[in-house]
Amino acid sequence: MARYKTYKIENTPSEKFPQMVTISKKVKGNLFEKKFISEQKAKAWIELGAAHKLINNGAKKVKNELGSIGILTETPAW
DSSP: OEEETTEEEEEOOOSSOTTOEEEEEEETTEEEEEEESSHHHHHHHHHHHHHHHHHHHHHHHHHHHHHHTTSOOOOOOO
8 A cells, every 4th residue: 555645545456457557545534445457647637626726716816816805806796
């Protein structure tokens, strides 16, 4: 078992996919598991999720900062 970021990566080989791995993480008391055909694919998926989270949080932060200085004003919905 190896750890990558906040996930556990375990080898779970099968006849068809000898390099298969399973990633797992506890999320709010529930166990999340997902299988990938290689460790590199699993790490790429984890990195994709982290990048997506950074992009979304960055957009919210910029919007809040522009609103606080008065550059971005939202028009109320009718």
